[in-house]
Amino acid sequence: MDIKDIIRPENRVYKKSDLLYDTTFNFCPGCGHGTIVRLIAEVVQEMGIEHEVIGISPIGCSVLLYDFFRFDVINASHGRAAAAATALKRVMPDRYIFSYQGDGDIAAIGTSETIHTCNRGENITIFFINNAIYGMTGGQMAPTTLTGMKTSTTPGGRLTQESGFPLHFTEMLASLDGTYYATRQAVHTPAAVRKAKKAIRLSLENQKLERGTSVVEFVSNCNSGWRMEPVASNQWMEEHMFPVFPLGDIKCEGKLIQRS
Amino acid sequence: MKGNEALAEAAIRTGVDAFFGYPITPQSEVLEYLLQEDAQKRTGMVVLQTESETASINMVYGAACAGRRAMTSSSSPGISLMSEGISYLAGAELPGVIVNVARGGPGLGTIQPAQSDYFQATKAPGHGDFRQLVLAPASVQEMADFIPLAFDLAFKYRNPVMILSDGVIGQMMEKVYLPEPRPRMTEFPEWATIGKKPGKERKRITSLNLIPLEHEKHNQKLQAKYRQMEAEEIRYEEYLCQDAEYIMVAYGASARIASRAVEMARAKGIRVGLFRPVTLFPFPAPQIEALSLRVKGFLSIEMSAGQMIEDIRLAVGKNQRVEHFGRYGGLVHVPEEILEAFERFYMEPHGH
Numbered sequence: 001m002d003i004k005d006i007i008r009p010e011n012r013v014y015k016k017s018d019l020l021y022d023t024t025f026n027f028c029p030g031c032g033h034g035t036i037v038r039l040i041a042e043v044v045q046e047m048g049i050e051h052e053v054i055g056i057s058p059i060g061c062s063v064l065l066y067d068f069f070r071f072d073v074i075n076a077s078h079g080r081a082a083a084a085a086t087a088l089k090r091v092m093p094d095r096y097i098f099s100y101q102g103d104g105d106i107a108a109i110g111t112s113e114t115i116h117t118c119n120r121g122e123n124i125t126i127f128f129i130n131n132a133i134y135g136m137t138g139g140q141m142a143p144t145t146l147t148g149m150k151t152s153t154t155p156g157g158r159l160t161q162e163s164g165f166p167l168h169f170t171e172m173l174a175s176l177d178g179t180y181y182a183t184r185q186a187v188h189t190p191a192a193v194r195k196a197k198k199a200i201r202l203s204l205e206n207q208k209l210e211r212g213t214s215v216v217e218f219v220s221n222c223n224s225g226w227r228m229e230p231v232a233s234n235q236w237m238e239e240h241m242f243p244v245f246p247l248g249d250i251k252c253e254g255k256l257i258q259r260s
Numbered sequence: 261m262k263g264n265e266a267l268a269e270a271a272i273r274t275g276v277d278a279f280f281g282y283p284i285t286p287q288s289e290v291l292e293y294l295l296q297e298d299a300q301k302r303t304g305m306v307v308l309q310t311e312s313e314t315a316s317i318n319m320v321y322g323a324a325c326a327g328r329r330a331m332t333s334s335s336s337p338g339i340s341l342m343s344e345g346i347s348y349l350a351g352a353e354l355p356g357v358i359v360n361v362a363r364g365g366p367g368l369g370t371i372q373p374a375q376s377d378y379f380q381a382t383k384a385p386g387h388g389d390f391r392q393l394v395l396a397p398a399s400v401q402e403m404a405d406f407i408p409l410a411f412d413l414a415f416k417y418r419n420p421v422m423i424l425s426d427g428v429i430g431q432m433m434e435k436v437y438l439p440e441p442r443p444r445m446t447e448f449p450e451w452a453t454i455g456k457k458p459g460k461e462r463k464r465i466t467s468l469n470l471i472p473l474e475h476e477k478h479n480q481k482l483q484a485k486y487r488q489m490e491a492e493e494i495r496y497e498e499y500l501c502q503d504a505e506y507i508m509v510a511y512g513a514s515a516r517i518a519s520r521a522v523e524m525a526r527a528k529g530i531r532v533g534l535f536r537p538v539t540l541f542p543f544p545a546p547q548i549e550a551l552s553l554r555v556k557g558f559l560s561i562e563m564s565a566g567q568m569i570e571d572i573r574l575a576v577g578k579n580q581r582v583e584h585f586g587r588y589g590g591l592v593h594v595p596e597e598i599l600e601a602f603e604r605f606y607m608e609p610h611g612h
Contacts, residue, residue: 050456051455051456051458052455053455054325054326054454054455056322057466066464066465067464069462070456070462071456071462072453072454072462072463073453073462073464073465074325074352074464074465075352075464075465075466075467075468076318076321076322077318077321077345077348080314080315080318080345083310083314083316083319083321083322084318084321084322084325086308086315086319086322087278087306087318087319087320087321087322087330088322088323090278090306090308090319090323091277091326091328091330092326092454092455095454095455112311112314113311113312113314113315113318116311116315
């Protein structure tokens with residue numbers, strides 16, 4: 001049997017989204033960013049909203065998002081994606097607006113803009129990728145860096161008395177009345193990917209309800225920044241990140257989920 | 261009407277799409293007026309009180325990405341917070357209007373009027389090699405007139421435009437002819453990110469370029485725009501300059517006060533004229549240089565320790581003496597002290 005006999009439409013089980021350019025992601029091999037970007041493209045395509053969506057890239061590893069998606073994307077200054085999203089949505093209420101931000105961008109420098117955007121209940125979607133580190137600048141401590149975790153700026157491990165505690169930013173956002181939906185997902189296993197994809201879709205569909213802001217956090221790995229092999233980084237993430245940042249819904253339909 | 265209110269009303273009438281602002285004295289009336297007049301109801305204009313000036317300017321950026329006419333207004337400390345965002349607007353080639361109703365600094369300074377933000381507005385509104393157009397209103401009328409002008413220029417050049425006013429012009433009341441209402445835009449520039457059109461490529465807006473050779477080209481393109489501004493956009497006003505032997509140079513509130521000093525000098529038989537730059541960038545350097553060939557001296561009058569004087573000196577070169585007078589730190593000079601300073605510099609035998 002020749003390979004050509006196998007590559008036929010009826011045998012196809014997976015296809016890259018048409019909304020992704022045929023280009024190489026700038027993410028490190030093994031990093032979760034690539035999967036999340038792909039899922040967003042797939043959801044936008046499945047919803048058929050590529051003509052109505054405007055994405056916002058942050059400053060950080062995902063700054064070049066606009067080179068991956070085959071729909072309109074702007075880049076906002078560091079931490080200010082929520083402000084730019086607010087304006088885009090206010091002048092174009094019929095459009096789907098999402099920001100895609102890392103932990104440093106959203107939970108350190110962008111804290112104010114993000115909190116107030118959620119507090120106003122802007123009908124936008126915020127994708128928050130939490131890998132507990134500043135990836136692009138070479139692995140410095142992030143607001144979400146775990147206690148004791150070694151980074152280039154916490155060489156002896158994060159000391160809470162020096163640098164405070166890992167910030168539970170999505171819980172903070174969920175506590176705001178303007179936040180309609182908040183969930184924490186991951187993309188390290190096929191099951192997690194399927195769940196995450198559903199959350200992405202729901203967070204975008206919510207915009208049409210005009211009930212408030214949707215926040216989807218992804219706990220993700222940074223194998224380069226964590227100085228680990230990709231597989232080991234995912235295992236480390238399960239063992240160390242998930243206990244601090246447990247996966248699951250935090251707020252649904254405007255109601256906080258009681259968690260044991 | 262108050263200057264701040266005239267500016268706000270002009271924004272509604274000229275079809276501005278969005279205003280984002282944070283309260284700060286002495287310009288809070290702009291935001292108040294837009295909300296009390298229910299601009300949103302009148303024209304559909306988005307008016308939002310923001311959590312900070314940083315948010316304001318980044319909202320201007322967001323709305324500008326959608327090809328909308330977006331603006332913010334603030335006063336000196338708030339403008340400092342906007343520096344990064346103004347630089348992003350310039351880098352991403354986005355139109356936007358920033359109003360600075362300036363007050364005295366540095367730091368929290370004072371809530372009284374000042375012109376001490378000239379350097380910031382004209383030389384370094386943010387990081388990087390860029391310029392913004394700067395319009396300096398000297399009347400309530402110009403507060404209103406400069407809104408449509410600022411947006412026309414911002415869209416012509418895809419560049420931030422600043423209206424550099426001061427606490428005097430913002431707070432004072434004068435009669436004003438308001439601009440004829442013009443509708444909000446219904447079509448948006450081809451570069452706007454408003455959703456990918458079927459069959460067309462997607463749009464992206466960014467100020468980032470990691471390839472140095474490409475980024476140098478981008479910078480060269482920006483510089484070419486600034487040279488075009490210098491060639492096409494210089495605006496100024498002359499008062500009694502025709503036969504003048506001496507020229508006072510002043511903008512904004514200082515020009516109003518200096519015009520009285522000029523009249524007082526004329527009454528004494530001293531031939532003084534007033535040159536008022538209306539655009540501070542581009543600065544009317546060629547016009548001042550031309551004057552320098554036939555007058556005996558210049559006096560720069562600013563509510564600052566002397567900032568515009570540097571541009572006058574650059575224009576004049578070694579042709580003529582250029583002196584500075586101005587009260588600052590929140591004080592406003594009176595015509596008498598301007599005339600006194602002028603006479604001290606130029607009328608006394610060894611005046612200095």
